Amino acid sequence: MRWCSLAAFSDAPAGVLSPVEDRLARSQLHYRAQPDATISEQNIVLAVNNLAQKLNATAFALTNLSEVATLRADLASHMPHFISSGDQGMSPLEAVYVMRVLLYQKVFNETFLMTPAERAALHERATPVSVESKKENNRMVTIHPRVQEMLALARKTGKLEVPTLIDTANKTLDDLGLDP
Numbered sequence: 001m002r003w004c005s006l007a008a009f010s011d012a013p014a015g016v017l018s019p020v021e022d023r024l025a026r027s028q029l030h031y032r033a034q035p036d037a038t039i040s041e042q043n044i045v046l047a048v049n050n051l052a053q054k055l056n057a058t059a060f061a062l063t064n065l066s067e068v069a070t071l072r073a074d075l076a077s078h079m080p081h082f083i084s085s086g087d088q089g090m091s092p093l094e095a096v097y098v099m100r101v102l103l104y105q106k107v108f109n110e111t112f113l114m115t116p117a118e119r120a121a122l123h124e125r126a127t128p129v130s131v132e133s134k135k136e137n138n139r140m141v142t143i144h145p146r147v148q149e150m151l152a153l154a155r156k157t158g159k160l161e162v163p164t165l166i167d168t169a170n171k172t173l174d175d176l177g178l179d180p
Contacts (some may be wrong), residue, residue: 016165020173027092027178038089039177041068044099047175048106054168057153060113060146061106067119071105072098092178099176107154110144 031037045063052061069086075098076083083094090098105112114122143151160168174180 016162016169019166020169023170023173023178023180024092024096030179031091039092039095040089041065041072041086043175043177044068044095044102047099047172048102050175051103051168051172054171055153055157058149059115060118061150061153062116063102063106063112064116064119067112068098068102071102075101092176095176096178107150108147110147113144113146113150 042065045065045068048063072083073086076085083098084090102112
């Protein structure tokens with residue numbers, strides 16, 4: 001078994017995952033030899049936004065530094081020995097993990113699916129919202145339309161040809177700042 005198998009994160013073909021895993025391992029080893037070779041939060045923003053553009057995702061799929069920093073701070077509170085504080089650069093392994101969690105949030109968490117204008121408007125009117133609770137025996141689960149759209153994009157992306165997936169993965173890792 002590989003030291004950091006991405007197979008648990010994806011059902012992409014091994015032909016896509018093996019080169020990504022190998023590149024990540026080489027980058028992590030290089031980082032351990034030269035700990036100053038860190039990856040910034042801005043690299044995650046660049047990688048995610050370029051990926052969103054390549055996949056023709058809508059504007060709410062884009063991210064920003066604030067979103068990445070908030071997610072990273074939350075992850076650091078749960079895994080302080082793996083996720084460094086926000087003022088430090090990241091190891092390749094940490095950066096890929098943060099990006100992976102962000103991409104997951106961009107698919108399944110509607111609070112991560114806002115355009116910059118919507119996020120700014122939300123912060124401007126940051127007033128408490130009261131929620132009334134009613135006891136009901138029958139509950140219907142609904143999926144936010146933006147989550148549905150992102151799930152459809154994820155399914156469409158999963159159907160891309162292997163060479164396209166490999167090229168997309170490599171360009172994303174380039175944007176992230178991993179060694180070739």
